Amino acid sequence: MSAVISVEKLSKWYGNVLGLSDVTLDIEAGITGILGPNGAGKSTFLKLITGQIKSNIGTVRLQGETVWNNPSLFARIGFCPEQDAFFEELSGKCFLLHMLKLSGFSGEECERRAVRALETVDLTGAGGRVIRSYSRGMRQRIKIAQSIAHDPDVLIMDEPLNGLDPLGRRKIIRLIKEFKSEGRTVIVSSHVLPEIEAMTNQIVLIHQGKIFAQGDIHYIRDLIESHPHMISIKCSRPRLLAARFIEEKDVIDVRFHEDGEMIVETNDRDSFFGRLPSLLLKNDIDIHEISSPDDNLQAVFDYLIGS
Amino acid sequence: MSIKEKGYTHWDGELESRRFPWSPIMRSGIRLTFKKKFFKLFFFLNLIPAVVYLAGIYISERLEDFEFMIREASMPFKVNPAYFNSFLSGDYLLFMIVMILVFAGAGLIADDLKHNSLQLYFSRPLKKRDYFMGKTSIVFFFLLIVTLVPGLVLFLMKLIFAGNFKFIQDYPWLPLSIIGYSVLLTAFFACYALFLSALSRNSRYVAVMTFGMYLFSDILYAIFNGIFRKPAFALMSIKANLQQIGAAFFGVKLPYDVPWMYSFVLLVLFCGVAVIFLSRRVRGVEVVR
């Protein structure tokens, strides 16, 4: 399968502030998550691949064509921008109708699609109200409706789940997953790993304007695996368990907190977790909680930067 | 030994109730305006009329030095209240005041509306009145610098150049006129600028309106006067009204043949309407009903 989007040596700076630096990347059909903390360069990357800004160095090709000043491409692209900006005087439906019209659909087709898009994002009832009166969540959803109404092959969304409540979030995740079928491409940015995990395995990690890792999420997971890791355990006889842990060579450190919480640091999580259930059973320890306080991206980033 | 507490620390000071809770708004507003590109240059252009008039006073006192230029008989001007009136209500000065408003006044409220910052103000112990006082005082600061301050300086200079107190004996009320008229002029323009600035979140629109309304009212007068030849239509023009009041303050012949009280009442009415509009428009959140 050939790449839908291929990007080569892409670099972008604003004045003397770095936005993106030397990014080379191929994105294929399916859902790809662009992941990174606030200000990492995710938005810059998405703006570059949708041709809203020009790269200082490097090229972007979308389905083989350059993106900058190539409007015809956008019949096949849907984009959901990050900023909370609208033509506030229009009603939600009117907004969709005109966006569809700009995409080149005929009158009835616009109407049909606008109604369907409103339905998809649960705004059918509010379609006639002006956008100015919408709540945060509704604004987010009309923005998403705008990006999918013309059935694009490639859907690019910048932080689409921002400002949505859990139910809304779940619906949008479902919608994105459905959208992927029929061989389409979705690129979603987010700063929350579980959100991306819920949608796809294919991720790109961006931090400080660079691509830190790219590929299957398990690869990222393995990265997380392969560096020292903290595990918090709450159980009935923590000191006994701690004594057992210390016998193992992958355990580096065991600490106790005031409330009986035990923090174990290990550099081989696989074997640690592999042992843990049987260890608990053998010693007849009642387990209350196992959690990983730093099981998140920041830990990976810290690790990657540190090395 | 005491160790500094980690994390959040309380502030041990006392909140004070200022006599003027709005003074920070004024201070920071003035600072922000001066930070704008080209504003300083532009602002000093406004002092040109003051310099010209100052030169005029100097020449009038030292006529003998300038005899080679002007013959005494044809002395083009005399320093008297009318001289001050023509300084304070001259077309050029009024025009430049409007341009200051376009530059520094258009964004006063419009920008707060645009960036949702009204809620920051109104979640503090500020009344609406304080907010407006703060914004008004910014306009006052800039306008008084180009009207009141040079006005009084000119008066002082006249005394200094003359080297005696004859001038003040002739016109003991003149300083009061200068103060009164400058303040009135400024108060009106402050209401005018804030009123327009609260009309929209878009400061470009406000800028056009600030300039447009001023010119428009004057053109309207010209049109009506053209058709009907009635000086009463001068009441439609912002500029004419201000000049009318100026003439009254300085005891000069009125430029338009209408009682100056009418102009005064009109401007006061406008300010009243502006204040009412402002207090309705400006609130912590924008409510779309």
Place this chain on the structure above:
Amino acid sequence: MSIEVNNIKFSYGRIQALDGVDLSLPGGAVGLLGPNGAGKSTLIRILLGFLVPDEGDGDIFGFDIRTRQTDIRRLIGYMPEDDCLIPGMDAVSFTSYLGELSGMPRQEAMKRAHEVLYYVGLEESRYRLLQTYSSGMKQRLKLAQALVHDPQLLFLDEPTSGLDPQGRKEILELILDISSKKNIQILISSHILSDIELTCSYVVILDKGRIASRGEIDALRRMDYSLYELRIKGGKETFLQDLNGFGYQIEEMEDGLIRIYVPSDRTPRDILETAVGRDVQIRHFVRSRSSLEDLFAKVVGAD
């Protein structure tokens, strides 16, 4: 009781945003939970006096919310939901400016502005122009300006929206620090359940302008079964099949979380045994912190 309101009603035209809300809130951190459009922000805006309720009354620290707004606002700090800033300013002058507006003497406000900016973690960018701030930094700045005058009551409207996990964690830690040790009361509005769970002991759930439920979080959670949340590595299918065999109800979430409902007469030991038997690693094992989510789904009528 720091906040007491009775029968507050408010409508935006035809849309009834609040439809008879009664509240009396204890000290400490209180969570205001509800889906988008439930009326959380409207309630806070009424408490701040930005909106005048159509009906009902209330008071904060004994000051009437209709008439004594200035006294109330001296004691509260407000962190708004939407982006708000004054362009052209840097963080220090912005924060000290707002401190001065609260009535702090000028020099004190300047000193305190530096302090709170350090506290929220903006010390490195405090001289940068606000227009150039990222969304995470704007969020911190909003918290800083809410704290600058050392209020007794904090209103935080969606304090973690738009933040990455690290930033979110840090903000929540700050909130926890403020509320637990420093005797400042906090009212947090959020739609993120875990934010509320982490920081608050008391929760009010709003839905469609009414109070759907309220009480101590611990009391609201009490149920007749225990719910465990797991993340595992290894053969998920067979592991879950086995557990199903024990008659446990199992739910898989979109983000890979597995929720297992264990009847009260059983212990989670079975889960461990199954894991050993199926060679599955249990990476995450938490006793039902999120039954709040169930409650939430129940009261607001999840899909």
Place this chain on the structure above:
Amino acid sequence: MAQPENTSSMGFVSSVKNVFSFYFLLGRKARRTKVFYFISLIPLMIAAFAKFAELVLQTHHLEGIYIFSNIIVAFYLQFLVLILALFFGTSICSEELEGKTLTYLTTRPVPKAALLLGKYAAYTLLIILMMAAGVILSFLILNADGLTDPSRWRILFRYLGVLTLGLVCYTAFFTFIGTFLKRSILFGLIFSFGWENVIQYFPGSTQRFVIAHYIKSLLPSPTTGRFSFLLFQLEPTPPGRAVVVLLVLTAVFLALACLVFSKKEYILED
């Protein structure tokens, strides 16, 4: 100007048409449009008042066509055309940047030049309608007694044409300014009420550096009325050539605007 590209799914012209219809709607909905509409109808009220005064109060005799051509038109020409063109022209680009709505437009299969031209067309039509409504209605009111006189109609159409040309040209100019200047309003005010106002009275060919010169060249030769001072020292360019110059200027400004708008990258910030 960018070429209509074959790769486009719709063709350049229909893109322009779609953009046009979008902004024509949006422009009508905006509250500020209503304010400007109101302002441009004020001369109509003046005319109505004058007529009322003549008929009912019998105060004086109304020289309908004289007042129309020397006062109403002067108002439009000296003031309203400039203000409307300035605001709407600079809006075309600036309002998309300030409102951060540019993204919605640039991620549609519409060439940037078509966006600009479509929006230009919509806004220009909007303000031409504003102007025309006021002009035509005041004409009818002021000339109610002489509507059978074809020479008066000729005057009306001549003025309408001149004003329309003025709007078209000035709006194109300010559109161009708006594509690259941030403080476009301030510059525009200085240009239109400073430069244009002063230079047009310069003798010789200096006055040919302002747009107003060509517009005034198209007006009927000045009557020696009370308002002739507005036109003094005009050394008119022949009408035919003036029209051509105005049209060429419009095309050049639009082409430059399209060029800048297509080539420049706009970074949306607060």
